[in-house]
Amino acid sequence: MPRLAVRERLRTEPGAALLLVAVTLLALLWANSPLSGAYERLWELPIHVDVGDLRFDMDLHHWVNGGLMVLFFFVVGLEVRQELAIGSLRQRSQRLVPLVAGTLGVVVPALVFLAVAGQKDPAGWGVVVGTDTAFLLGVLVLVGPTMSSQLRVFLLTLSVVDDFLAVGIIGVVYSEDVRIAPLLVAAACLGVLWLLGRMKQWRSAPYVLVVVVLWGATVQAGVHPSLAGMLAGLLVPALATRRADVLEAKSLFRDYWQSPNAGVARYASVGLARSISVNHRIHELLRGPVSLIVVPLFALANAGIDLRGGALGAALGSVITWGVVAGLVVGKIVGVSLGTWGALRVSLGTLPDGVGPGSVMGGAALSGIGFTVSLLVVNLAFDDPADAQAATVGVLIAMVVATVLGRAIFTVARVRYGEASADLPVTLTPAVNGERDHVRGDEDAAHTVVEYLDFECPFCARATGMGPELGAHFGDRLRHVVRHLPLEDVHPHAYLAAVAAEAAHRQGRFWEMYDQLFSHQSQLEPDNLREHAAAIGLDLERFDADMGDESLHARVREDQASATASGARGTPTFFLDGVRHRGPHDARTLITALEANEIAPAARRPS
Structure with a gap:
């Protein structure tokens, strides 16, 4: 060895x-x-x-x-x-x-x-x-x-x-x-x-x-x-770790990538250290x-x-x-x-x-x-x-x-x-339902990535740019599914942002609102949500009515309940082909895990 x-x-x-x-x-x-x-x-x-x-x-x-x-x-x-x-x-x-x-x-x-x-x-x-x-x-x-x-x-x-x-x-x-x-x-x-x-x-x-x-x-x-x-x-x-510090380190590393010399490398190293x-x-x-x-x-x-x-x-x-x-x-x-x-x-x-x-x-x-x-x-x-x-x-x-x-x-x-384990559940519950879930990609794709997220989370796939990287690698072999898990104790605006995304879904604009909210994570107050709705062309009168619709709030709570049943406790949590992913969730790690499923699917996927 x-x-x-x-x-x-x-x-x-x-x-x-x-x-x-x-x-x-x-x-x-x-x-x-x-x-x-x-x-x-x-x-x-x-x-x-x-x-x-x-x-x-x-x-x-x-x-x-x-x-x-x-x-x-x-x-x-x-x-x-x-x-x-x-x-x-x-x-x-x-x-x-x-x-x-x-x-x-x-x-x-x-x-x-x-x-x-x-x-x-x-x-x-x-x-x-x-x-x-x-x-x-x-x-x-x-x-x-x-x-x-x-x-x-x-x-x-x-x-x-x-x-x-x-x-x-x-x-x-x-x-x-x-x-x-x-x-x-x-x-x-x-x-x-x-x-x-x-x-x-x-x-x-x-x-x-x-x-x-x-x-x-x-x-x-x-x-x-x-x-x-x-x-x-x-x-x-x-x-x-704060997202702002990570972005600063990323900026410094970009400087080094563009101008690789000892002085810039030292600043990049300092930036990385300060982010942890x-x-x-x-x-x-x-x-x-x-x-x-x-x-x-x-x-x-x-x-x-x-x-x-x-x-x-x-x-x-x-x-x-x-x-x-x-x-x-x-x-x-x-x-x-x-x-x-x-x-x-x-x-x-x-x-x-x-x-x-x-x-x-x-x-x-x-x-x-x-x-x-x-x-x-x-x-x-x-x-x-x-x-x-x-x-x-x-x-x-x-x-x-x-x-x-x-x-x-x-x-x-x-x-x-019957105490076979002492761990959280690892199987996605319930399974993906194309008529209910928010799905981006081909229904017959080889791989399914389900992400539990909240719109204030600075490390979710859309916020980090990791989602597009997965999409670019797998193309039409991957579909991306999102479910809501607003962490209200640490992200006070995430719950209403999730409801706003569901209100946008009523008008066929879920993914446009998804992109809009992640692009403006520091602006998620109720007035900001209306501005985002206007920016993507929603009917504001209908949007306001839907924001108060209890059935949309129940929809978000259903996702929260499914997170609990599936073992998701924080954001982002990813399920790769129906199994909860544990460990680092950078794009390279997730790509490696998904490709491993192609080699030994029976060992990774739930029966």
């Missing part, structure tokens, strides 16, 4: 999970082989860095755990900020259920550990509070329902809460000999990050510089830097190295425990081992399931569409995969090496048991309760 294909596969969630498993097994084999001495010497290698009067003197093991792993928690913080700003934590109804479930998923495992092993070493309760988000999502793809994107959103939100609480616990509970002066410098760095966000600083370099200083300050202060990494990520702003929020740019830059290098290196440094000479038997006989297993396996599934049920019971929110109780319980079982966060706490919580070894064995056992238990629950949910 080509190296590029291998790298791309490893960047996927299941690929990253399999890589972690492989590295964990390598660490165990190495630590229990005749070369185990080399393993120990490697991680005890002293490395010191002097910066003026400051000295950072740690062995390689601590540089990995307290240095590189800050990048991991920084990326987690970036993801949390994205979810809070524009993702699954943005709306109250979406965040409260996983918020409660994630909180109980921290509290209950800690209580279970204390009940089982509290008398032996109560400080170890922090080992069982965290969930390894990357491992969880990777294993979900391997053992969960075939389609589980909605469950993924729920579990990602839950693990975000889980990780935030776990990192707070690490930073507060497992920090010792805190020094005030460096701590004040760290607090000042957090303040500077906040100011950079308020000033809408779009360059990434100032954020990176401040984060480096913040890391050094927390290390000097005696606070575990994982907390600094998480807080720093939370303070890097995440914003939705600094949070997303830094996240995209770090996501690959963190998943492919940092986390596997952490696993290599921490999973290698010597189980020879009766050590495994001692670990299996230790109450610490079984306290960790019980906390992660029993505590997580009980805490997450109980939290979810309780939040639903008191109507704090709802589960994502398509996610059933069996899928929630299966996901709760997988949240018992602590791994990264758990192994990090092991090195902080236990003074006795034997107890630390026992806890590490417990984390590894829990990882296996949680995976097997999760797979079993998903199987039962599918066979017994």
Whole structure:
């Protein structure tokens, strides 16, 4: 397999999970082989860095755990900020259920550990509070329902809460000999990050510089830097991409196309960077190295425990081992399931569409995969090496048991309760009806593209020019169908614009109004709609009457209902030959997907 294909596969969630498993097994084999001495010497290698009067003197093991792993928690913080700003934590109804479930998923495992092993070493309760988000999502793809994107959103939100609480616990509970002066410098760095966000600083370099200083300050202060990494990520702003910024970048790139020289290329590069929020740019830059290098290196440094000479038997006989297993396996599934049920019971929110109780319980079982966060706490919580070894064995056992238990629950949910997926519907419902739908193209065309749109959406096919590009490529082999999905919470003028398009349809001018509305997206007030009607030659008296006709409003609501039934939740959403398209929706991607249908239509089209 080509190296590029291998790298791309490893960047996927299941690929990253399999890589972690492989590295964990390598660490165990190495630590229990005749070369185990080399393993120990490697991680005890002293490395010191002097910066003026400051000295950072740690062995390689601590540089990995307290240095590189800050990048991991920084990326987690970036993801949390994205979810809070524009993702699954943005709306109250979406965040409260996983918020409660994630909180109980921290509290209950800690209580279970204390009940089982509290008398032996109560400080170890922090080992069982965290969930390894990357491992969880990777294993979900391997053992969960075939389609589980909605469950993924729920579990990602839950693990975000889980990780935030776990990192707070690490930073507060497992920090010792805190020094005030460096701590004040760290607090000042957090303040500077906040100011950079308020000033809408779009360059990434100032954020990176401040984060480096913040890391050094927390290390000097005696606070575990994982907390600094998480807080720093939370303070890097995440914003939705604006159409105006994209158009500016397009204009700059056109300049480069017309005059390809270094100066113009630099301006085009700056324009592209400014069109994407600094949070997303830094996240995209770090996501690959963190998943492919940092986390596997952490696993290599921490999973290698010597189980020879009766050590495994001692670990299996230790109450610490079984306290960790019980906390992660029993505590997580009980805490997450109980939290979810309780939040639903008191109507704090709802589960994502398509996610059933069996899928929630299966996901709760997988949240018992602590791994990264758990192994990090092991090195902080236990003074006795034997107890630390026992806890590490417990984390590894829990990882296996949680995976097997999760797979079993998903199987039962599918066979017994019919939960074959945990995703939104993917089939267009109802199918295209030429007498009802707005169709542009030949009825017998080889391909049908159905687009759910609203007229304020800056990224719909007509707004981006992508629609004509599809038409130019396929010619009369393609027909384009549009249905209304006005997003009234973000596009307040879209609903009446949809009604106006239907009023134009009454006079045989739907597509003329379609083009007119997309050409004047910033002018969709009621008076503007009348002006557009006049511009395309409609009878204004009839247009005014039709705008108040309840049957036209019902027509728009029917399209909204069909969007819900088909799994469309935003605009634009495309259905290619009756199947919902997921992923990028640029013209090149859609053309590739449609041409793939010609090669293997049975695999893509609904029966």
